[in-house]
Amino acid sequence: MKMLGLILALYVAAAVQTSVADSLAIGPIVPEFLPALALMLVLYRPVTSSLVAAGAIGLLADLLGPGRVGPGGAALVLVGMALQAALARVGRNALVRGLLLLVGLAGWGAIDALAGRWLGAPALPIGALLGRVLAMAGLTTLLCAPVLLVVHWLTPGRLHAPAGLA
């Protein structure tokens, strides 16, 4: 049942990303809902399977994007691992998870952008690139805040769930 819900959420997120996200953009800054879904999964189900799922979601995001397939998935796995480690240390309330989501999106965006730059994709200067990454992270976190609050409200028993790290 939970798997079905996740697949459904993934489908909706992918459809929204490819059809509606451009209308929510602010200039060149487009929100990224698939990585956000993956990181929320990692933050609210801090187990190994969540990291695997995050990798798969990242792979799906790469397939829907114009760039290379793979760097996004890899970045989500690595960022997810870091978030779970941080989650065990700083607490698990909604604000902390929100901030971790922001940081995680920024980390994923930076790794993905730098990987693409390294693989030869046309890119902006480093400064502009990182600025856009931070803006994207902020915009996506803001748009996902309602969902984050709903998920946090629906999973109160997870507040003290132990972190599952491989």
Added chain:
Amino acid sequence: MMLVLLAAGLAGLSLAPPGAFASVRDLVSRALLPAQQTLLAGRAGLASGRDCVAGWFGSSARLAELEKQVAELREENERYRRELGVLGAQAASADRDQRLLRPGAIDAGVLGRQALAFLADRRLIDRGQLHGVQPESLAVAARLVVDRGDDHRTAIGQRATVNAGVWGRVVQVGQHTSTVQRLTDTNYRDVVRLGAADGPRGIVEGTGEPLCRVRLIETTVPVAVGDVVLADARDTVAGSLAYGRVVRAERNVGASHWDIWMEPAVPKETPARLSLLQLELNPARVAGKP
């Protein structure tokens, strides 16, 4: 460790040729197509609804603005109309106020034979005032007696009119009654204008016949049947009064004036009432004078 290997494996996929995942991309795009179309249709509907609401508010706002402008323009027109009426009245009043003589009229009843006999028996009128009046006659009278006299400031020479057409002139005034001579009477004479208030001047004279003659119109002046004959405005003060219309005009060889016959504007029947035109001094002009 496993996760690190997973990340490494995913990163390794990036080394694949760019077209290696084209079929997978196509498959994923097709799988998302229904959801995308649904979301796009919903977005278009929301945009249409937003435009409709914005247009409705905009139309309402525009309509309110136009109604306000219409109300303001109506109010302004009404104000101008009032001002124009006031100015017009002031101008007319000023014009009237400047004249030395002001026209007026009193209504006079024509006395029939029984009334005349009654008044004569009671010595209220002199038989002499009936000169030319034949109360026993049933024919159309050339002179009438009216029930306005010196007690109503009736004076000799005042014109008598019927519906703005000249019927005749007062020729005798008593204390309570006056005698009015009809324009077709043989002794009747008056200055007239032919065609318009500023047309050529002539003299209308009664002939004792139903038609009057208009004389002293020079043959150099164009005259046509149907031309109106008016009393000279300078003489009436009240404006042009109609005498009648030209029914016949002849120009004899060598003659210097036209031979014109005029049909009176007033009905042939003896009227029951006449209006006697009177003049009075303008108090505004004579104020302060002894």
